Amino acid sequence: MCGITGYISAGWSQTNLERMTCKLAHRGPDAHGYYTDPYEGLGLGHRRLSIIDLSEAANQPFYSHDRRYIMVFNGEVFNYQEVAAKYRIQQRTHSDSEVILEAFALKGVEAVQDFNGMFSMAIWDTQQKELFLIRDRFGVKPLLYYWDKRNFAFASELKALLELGIIKELNQRSLQDYFFLEYIPGNESIIRNVFKLPNGHYLKMSAGSAPEIRQYYSIFDKLNTSLKGISEEKALDEFEELLSSSVKLRQISDVPIGAFLSGGTDSSLICALFQKQNTNPINTFTIGFDVKEYDETKYAERVAGHLKTAHRQFHLTDKDSIGIVDRLSDYYDEPFAAPSCIPSYLVCNKARSLVTVALSGDGGDELFMGYGYYGLYKRLKRFYRNFPPFARSASASLMNLMNQRYQRASRLLGFRNTEDLFVNIWSQEQYMFTQKEISELLGGDSRLEKDKRTGAGGRRENLFIRYQQLPHQ
Known part of the structure; x- marks a missing residue:
């Protein structure tokens, strides 16, 4: 950097x-x-x-x-x-x-x-x-x-x-x-x-x-629609070849290099290929948490043990988190609400004492639909197709009478069509604001509403249009 x-x-x-x-x-x-x-x-x-x-x-x-x-x-x-x-x-x-x-x-x-x-x-x-x-x-x-x-x-x-x-x-x-x-x-x-x-x-x-x-x-411009009928086996072989090449290229360095390992699919796959390409144990790093349901160190330890990496584990306490938050605004410059930036900063800070460069599994969820909202959108899309607006509205009203989890889910039934659902589902899963709430907070129509009315759809709608044109189920 x-x-x-x-x-x-x-x-x-x-x-x-x-x-x-x-x-x-x-x-x-x-x-x-x-x-x-x-x-x-x-x-x-x-x-x-x-x-x-x-x-x-x-x-x-x-x-x-x-x-x-x-x-x-x-x-x-x-x-x-x-x-x-x-x-x-x-x-x-x-x-x-x-x-x-x-x-x-x-x-x-x-x-x-x-x-x-x-x-x-x-x-x-x-x-x-x-x-x-x-x-x-x-x-x-x-x-x-x-x-x-x-x-x-x-x-x-x-x-x-x-x-x-x-x-x-x-x-x-x-x-x-x-x-x-x-x-x-x-x-x-x-x-x-x-x-x-x-x-x-x-x-x-x-x-x-x-x-x-x-x-x-x-x-x-690089999409090859002629590969739509490629076999799963051939696709996996080609993917492994490309990913292996990608990992190998990123090892070109005159300084020490390591990798972040959470124990999840993406980072484990990167580390497996990284270790396969080296005779000596690679350096891997993991961050642990006080809260048990968020702590992934046991999974990382199992992967590191299987791959025989030189593994190091760091621990994040509540005090550590609070101390880091005060500095994040200076690091990011712009508003950024993803909580993952706290452990990401800490593991980078700790790993820097041993390596200058580190590989990570970031981007895998985006490429292979690893986030929960991808599957949620697919299920809700079928629901929108099978039930008219009045039925969705009635379902949402009933859900609003139930606990907080159902009340939150009811917000996903109030959009006009699957296009509106598509551009809003990330916001709702991340507990952010709806277009209506943004309009009420800042006054006037939200940016997306203005874009729709004027036809100046911009990047977000262009991506939706391009997504609809891609070959997918």
Whole structure:
């Protein structure tokens, strides 16, 4: 994890750049560097966490061999050696940063199609006086930018942008999203005029012009509907091959590496493949809780024993939780209500004393419908199809006379159709607010209601439409 910052503005200087970059010192404790061009009103800053090529030669900002391009980079391109071979790049370092920048110098933004990794980067073209911001295919690495029609700046975290003294005006649209989803999705942030560069997109910027944002990758373009009839056995074999390759690529590191293990399906599978690919025991880490029904340490211990990993277990008390909560707002910058961030922070903090990089099973539930609401939606969808609105309303009225669990479930029967149910079910399962409640809290229609009425459905409805088009039962 590194931190990147920068700006294009006549109103800011290296002093501002240094303040921004220092705010990200926690992301990169190993080195820092700056590049400024006062004539163009440009600055680039970097904080480095060394993972590959620990030498000073890999420090940033990084210059291309011909000195035309200057880059600050956060993340890792796992297949950089293959990219170097493809473009016949003669490396002067062992860093993936060098390969990334030389590939860009040869092919421009098109080179990003070859990058298998997680990254956010900024590249300054000293000849064309253009700045490129690029974010990885799935938005693993954060990249935010500020644009007020005159001044432009970017950073890995919101807190760095706030060091520029920008106006901290609350974004009401984002607040509605937070009340609905327990986090702020999409391209906006909690502060007006601060945006997140969309995943799979790049931004081009130069002094005196507005940012141009273009998409270079879409997961929907990669869907192969001809595989719908593939056998389960063949699908599982291909999945294991892909996942094994993914785990192996993420072990490319010049620093110690480990994995988080909860004992659940996702983390256990990652650790099993990780251990299979190593002769020595891998480092695994688990967090335990005082509350028995939330404590998964016994499952993690059984998996670790079976795999013969070097396993370490940490314990989270009520006091630990309260102490962490006070710091979370600074770490996340934006409102974020998922309670899992507390144990996640603690296990990362403890594991850091032994490893610099850790693999985890995050994302498995989203990919393979592991959350309970997927099955709940399928059951409720059948109920909506078989019973008209008046019958659902009557059922909800009866459930409201019962205990709190049934009262909460009754809220899922009051939507107009399965589309409304689809976009609301996550909110309701997470004890967040309904669209009606958000309207009452903030005044006026909720964002989703406005989008429906105006036809400006935005990301949430677009995802629903695309979901309906996919081949599924």
